Amino acid sequence: MKTISCMKIDEQLLKSYSAENKTYKEREAIFREGESPSFYFQIIEGSVKLNNYNDEGKEFIHNILGKGQSFGDPLLFIDKQYPVNAVVLKPTTLIRVPRKNFINLIKENPHISLELNACLSHRLYYQTIMMQNMASQNPLARIKGLFNYLKSYSDCEDTHSFNIKLTRQQIADLTGLRVETIIRTIKKMEKDNLVKIKDRKICY
């Protein structure tokens, strides 16, 4: 089946609503928890993580976004502050549109509005799946859940060897597990032919 899921919005169209490009260095924050959303963001190149820190200072990553993906947009329609930080993982260029302009864009371009709806629905759906998986006590289930999620979320790549572009630490921060547990569980998965490891890279 052919769900378009999360199509990026045409950059020229964004430009006509006074979008601007912005580049960030590694570790730079695009926005922080508690700030008020005032832009639509779309990644042109690079990658961004959405995270929090719990009371003990341990990081929890909610998601890692890549090329062509947007973030922060669900907040543009409601009057709330960001519940997460957005931090750049590697040098990143993104395009951003001021909130008011973006609302106008949506009003004047119904097809974009529909796509955005589809996109948000898609994210909501998989977030539910993720919640279920992460609620599991079993680390294997959490990791498999994450991998399935990444596979579906990213541009529907080849069926058999999907390359996980995350470090084991990042997988740990996404699943709430410890790095050592990730490493050991991944090795078990390799034995059971659930994943392949090539040059330390994980293929699922």
Next chain:
DNA sequence: GCATTAATGATAA
């Protein structure tokens, strides 16, 4: 060399 990432073992909860 230094920093980051991966791997492994011992021990405690």
Next chain:
DNA sequence: TTATCATTAATGC
């Protein structure tokens, strides 16, 4: 069984 801590190996700049 997983988390925690310590140690070491491997990579990349």
